[in-house]
Amino acid sequence: MADTSHGTGGLTFDTTKRSWPNEMNILLALIIIIVIFEILGQILPYMNDQSFLFDTRGRFDTIFNEARLKIIILQVSIIGIIALGVSQVIITAGIDLSSGPLVAATAMIAMSFGQTELVNGNPNPKALFGVWAMDLPVLVPIIVGLTFGAMIGAINGTFIAYFRIPPFIATLGMFLILRGIALWWSGGRPVSFPTESYKFIGSGMMPVVWFLSLAAIFHLILRYTVYGKHTYAIGSNEEAARMSGINVRRHKVLVYMVASMLAAFAGVVLSAKASTAQAGMGEFYELFAIAMAVIGGISLTGGRGSIIGTVLGAMVLGVIRSGFTFVKLDGSYQLMAMGGIIIAAVILDQYRQRNRA
Amino acid sequence: MSDNVVLRTQALTKHYGGVHALQSANFEMKKGEHVAIMGDNGAGKSTFVRQITGVEQRTSGNVWLYGEEVNFAGPLDAREAGIETVFQTLALADDLDVPDNLFLGREKTFADWLGPFRILDYKGMRKATMAGLEKTGVKIPNIRNTIQNMSGGQRQCVAIARTATFHSRLTIMDEPTAALGVQETGQVENIIRTLKEQGEPLILVSHNMRQVMDLVDRIIVFRRGRICANLKKEETDGQDVVAYITGAKTQPEYEESAT
Ligand SMILES: Nc1ncnc2c1ncn2[C@@H]1O[C@H](COP(=O)(O)OP(=O)(O)O)[C@@H](O)[C@H]1O
Ligand SMILES: [Mg+2]
Numbered sequence: 001m002a003d004t005s006h007g008t009g010g011l012t013f014d015t016t017k018r019s020w021p022n023e024m025n026i027l028l029a030l031i032i033i034i035v036i037f038e039i040l041g042q043i044l045p046y047m048n049d050q051s052f053l054f055d056t057r058g059r060f061d062t063i064f065n066e067a068r069l070k071i072i073i074l075q076v077s078i079i080g081i082i083a084l085g086v087s088q089v090i091i092t093a094g095i096d097l098s099s100g101p102l103v104a105a106t107a108m109i110a111m112s113f114g115q116t117e118l119v120n121g122n123p124n125p126k127a128l129f130g131v132w133a134m135d136l137p138v139l140v141p142i143i144v145g146l147t148f149g150a151m152i153g154a155i156n157g158t159f160i161a162y163f164r165i166p167p168f169i170a171t172l173g174m175f176l177i178l179r180g181i182a183l184w185w186s187g188g189r190p191v192s193f194p195t196e197s198y199k200f201i202g203s204g205m206m207p208v209v210w211f212l213s214l215a216a217i218f219h220l221i222l223r224y225t226v227y228g229k230h231t232y233a234i235g236s237n238e239e240a241a242r243m244s245g246i247n248v249r250r251h252k253v254l255v256y257m258v259a260s261m262l263a264a265f266a267g268v269v270l271s272a273k274a275s276t277a278q279a280g281m282g283e284f285y286e287l288f289a290i291a292m293a294v295i296g297g298i299s300l301t302g303g304r305g306s307i308i309g310t311v312l313g314a315m316v317l318g319v320i321r322s323g324f325t326f327v328k329l330d331g332s333y334q335l336m337a338m339g340g341i342i343i344a345a346v347i348l349d350q351y352r353q354r355n356r357a
Numbered sequence: 358m359s360d361n362v363v364l365r366t367q368a369l370t371k372h373y374g375g376v377h378a379l380q381s382a383n384f385e386m387k388k389g390e391h392v393a394i395m396g397d398n399g400a401g402k403s404t405f406v407r408q409i410t411g412v413e414q415r416t417s418g419n420v421w422l423y424g425e426e427v428n429f430a431g432p433l434d435a436r437e438a439g440i441e442t443v444f445q446t447l448a449l450a451d452d453l454d455v456p457d458n459l460f461l462g463r464e465k466t467f468a469d470w471l472g473p474f475r476i477l478d479y480k481g482m483r484k485a486t487m488a489g490l491e492k493t494g495v496k497i498p499n500i501r502n503t504i505q506n507m508s509g510g511q512r513q514c515v516a517i518a519r520t521a522t523f524h525s526r527l528t529i530m531d532e533p534t535a536a537l538g539v540q541e542t543g544q545v546e547n548i549i550r551t552l553k554e555q556g557e558p559l560i561l562v563s564h565n566m567r568q569v570m571d572l573v574d575r576i577i578v579f580r581r582g583r584i585c586a587n588l589k590k591e592e593t594d595g596q597d598v599v600a601y602i603t604g605a606k607t608q609p610e611y612e613e614s615a616t
Contacts, residue, residue, distance in 0.1 A: 226466060226477060243432050
């Protein structure tokens with residue numbers, strides 16, 4: 001570290017260290033990845049000079065390949081909603097592994113209150129409850145789902161903050177419990193045939209609308225509210241936060257509740273998009289959500305990162321997925337590439353931390 | 358007891374399991390006074406500080422602040438009562454900037470009905486930060502930098518500026534210069550002199566004899582969890598104080614408690 005104390009009474013701060021925001025690095029990485037796929041499209045012999053990013057066939061009003069861009073962001077939106085929550089958990093130096101199964105359990109439970117009574121004039125063949133639970137206003141399943149999420153988050157948070165169970169273990173336990181609940185809820189049968197208004201929650205580009213508006217809201221919350229400030233403070237130095245009078249335990253419970261409510265909402269959106277809820281839904285979602293956060297610069301040691309970073313991290317995963325499909329490499333390569341990128345992101349983060357002091 | 362007495366403790370005691378870290382401490386300080394607490398490592402100085410600042414709950418004893426008996430449930434209670442503390446472990450969050458750290462746990466906010474989601478008054482906090490820095494003579498060109506790149510002295514100054522930003526009725530510093538170089542120590546001492554001029558009472562925990570002799574009015578010596586001497590600066594000297602610290606001497610009034 002540069003010693004700035006000589007001849008200045010030890011109190012001159014290095015003003016030049018107004019650092020380049022980390023989000024710019026991720027944006028740069030995103031652009032580089034896009035350029036790589038663009039080039040691959042040009043040079044790979046079997047690609048016939050296709051363009052990854054641009055509309056080369058005059059199909060759209062814009063110069064970009066609108067269809068591909070839409071698919072990229074649509075594919076990451078639902079997991080992206082989970083990532084917004086797990087980012088906050090990681091900023092407190094915690095982790096939440098229970099979000100994937102929470103998506104499934106919430107999908108099952110919420111849709112049970114969002115079914116239609118009649119399917120093509122016949123009674124709903126997948127009806128879980130009686131007529132009383134049919135054709136309810138769409139707010140009912142949403143509120144049921146969010147309440148369930150809040151409850152699970154409160155349990156996670158309480159075990160972690162008050163009983164000092166490591167977050168990894170507490171949420172791993174919850175992971176299994178929730179997968180069990182999802183199976184038990186309807187005895188393993190799918191819940192299907194939701195109302196039109198329920199379907200609308202996940203129709204078309206609605207998942208993208210939810211993802212981006214929730215991202216905007218939580219960006220503002222993390223940056224401009226006491227909740228956000230305390231979240232960063234706890235991850236940065238928990239002891240200092242406690243000594244400053246922050247109710248650390250209560251705040252952690254709140255953060256886990258927010259994260260689980262976001263995951264629960266992702267479950268509602270996913271089931272609405274699929275028009276069905278199944279106990280096996282959301283497999284690996286918790287891991288991809290964590291990956292988005294980590295690629296987006298949320299430090300696993302806590303205290304650092306931003307929602308903008310997480311959104312960019314989600315885009316990186318989306319672009320890689322779409323790009324591998326574009327160059328006709330199948331899912332096995334995608335998984336290997338994503339795994340490599342996650343490890344690279346963590347290495348970069350550690351490197352940054354070592355070099356900052 | 359008049360309210361000319363800033364802080365009084367009676368039989369203040371803290372046990373950690375079988376460790377008697379603080380035993381029956383009777384302490385008193387008056388308005389405008391600067392008092393030093395000295396003693397060997399493990400003598401119970403920080404423990405004493407933690408009991409009067411609500412960081413820990415005492416085993417037994419009583420504390421009065423300006424004549425009023427106090428029982429702080431946590432550090433925020435103590436701060437709200439006007440006790441500002443620079444802890445030995447600085448209690449700063451590296452990833453936050455200077456105003457964030459100054460106001461951590463008691464942010465200026467708008468729209469308080471939003472509960473935990475109430476909105477931060479960044480501008481107000483920056484202004485108050487500048488005022489606090491001015492009051493202590495600490496110069497920080499860019500208060501919006503996170504403090505992770507700052508030197509030990511700079512961080513110490515931020516921690517001290519935190520106490521000066523708020524109207525405090527009692528300031529406590531636990532070994533504020535222990536980890537600092539000569540120049541940085543000088544800067545911290547200047548801040549302490551400023552507090553003295555402004556009539557703000559201070560408890561200074563320190564190992565630095567020269568510093569203590571320079572700055573304070575009175576010296577309290579702790580030894581193995583007990584107070585063993587209460588010395589006016591004019592009536593003592595470095596050698597005398599060391600004798601109390603090492604156990605070569607004990608004041609008669611503390612004979613039966615200090616062993
Ligand atoms: N949290 C704790 N648990 C158990 N023992 C402690 C704890 N904190 C301090 N002690 C013990 O109490 C004694 C006084 O410590 P401390 O007040 O930190 O001393 P000082 O600040 O004078 O160096 C020491 O013997 C220390 O080991
Ligand atoms: Mg100490």
